[in-house]
Amino acid sequence: MRRDVFQAIADPTRRAIIALIALQAMTPNALAEHFDTSRQAVSKHIKILTECELVRQEQSGREIYYHFNPTKMKEIDQWLEKFRALWEDRFSQLDNVLLNLKNK
Amino acid sequence: MRRDVFQAIADPTRRAIIALIALQAMTPNALAEHFDTSRQAVSKHIKILTECELVRQEQSGREIYYHFNPTKMKEIDQWLEKFRALWEDRFSQLDNVLLNLKNK
DNA sequence: TATTTGCGCAACCAATTAGTTGCATTTATA
DNA sequence: TATAAATGCAACTAATTGGTTGCGCAAATA
Numbered sequence: 001m002r003r004d005v006f007q008a009i010a011d012p013t014r015r016a017i018i019a020l021i022a023l024q025a026m027t028p029n030a031l032a033e034h035f036d037t038s039r040q041a042v043s044k045h046i047k048i049l050t051e052c053e054l055v056r057q058e059q060s061g062r063e064i065y066y067h068f069n070p071t072k073m074k075e076i077d078q079w080l081e082k083f084r085a086l087w088e089d090r091f092s093q094l095d096n097v098l099l100n101l102k103n104k
Numbered sequence: 105m106r107r108d109v110f111q112a113i114a115d116p117t118r119r120a121i122i123a124l125i126a127l128q129a130m131t132p133n134a135l136a137e138h139f140d141t142s143r144q145a146v147s148k149h150i151k152i153l154t155e156c157e158l159v160r161q162e163q164s165g166r167e168i169y170y171h172f173n174p175t176k177m178k179e180i181d182q183w184l185e186k187f188r189a190l191w192e193d194r195f196s197q198l199d200n201v202l203l204n205l206k207n208k
Numbered sequence: 209t210a211t212t213t214g215c216g217c218a219a220c221c222a223a224t225t226a227g228t229t230g231c232a233t234t235t236a237t238a
Numbered sequence: 239t240a241t242a243a244a245t246g247c248a249a250c251t252a253a254t255t256g257g258t259t260g261c262g263c264a265a266a267t268a
Binding site: 027028029039040043047061062063064 | 215216217
């Protein structure tokens with residue numbers, strides 16, 4: 001089973017879960033209240049997020065608080081890094097590239 | 105059919121395609137030579153990348169050159185932006201947060 | 209102690225995905 | 239002009255995905 005951050009953030013519900021727990025650690029039940037799906041469906045998403053280490057769990061009695069693990073997000077940032085230059089320099093280099101294409 | 109950048113970059117083959125054409129525009133046949141799959145499979149990936157505007161095409165006779173569109177990658181960068189502070193400040197703010205959790 | 213609550217796990221299901229093969233179309237070439 | 243090459247499209251298939259329901263277990267509560 002492939003389980004990497006890119007596959008994990010592909011699902012909009014999982015991105016929403018990340019956004020929620022980034023503000024505050026939450027239990028599966030608390031999270032499920034924010035969505036139209038069942039708690040089990042949310043738990044499945046959490047499982048995927050946990051397996052790729054975007055989320056950590058903290059047991060507290062019978063409740064489990066899920067925390068966001070920002071460190072893992074750096075992997076995405078590092079991948080983007082390779083391309084960042086291409087859009088940040090677009091007003092100098094890239095515009096010339098586009099002009100060249102147009103004039104072909 | 106959901107077609108957004110996050111779903112597009114979820115597939116490792118598509119990320120590899122992006123990495124290749126970011127360096128140089130390529131035709132489907134040229135791209136397919138870099139992978140173990142058929143040209144049609146690669147074309148399907150290109151179609152998905154085109155639909156979410158990560159890739160632009162430039163017809164040249166019977167060949168089609170696929171170009172990388174870095175602008176669209178900014179959407180991912182903007183989404184990451186919300187969380188960037190969480191890992192960049194982790195040696196100041198976040199460590200305190202973690203200490204608080206431990207002492208609960 | 210009996211009951212409720214919070215949770216994970218397993219089985220199942222429909223939709224989607226990533227791949228295949230076969231075919232039609234257009235452009236280049238012999 | 240006949241043939242080869244480059245590509246897209248359609249049909250089909252196996253695997254994966256996101257969801258459901260039902261269950262069991264441990265912790266909180268009446």
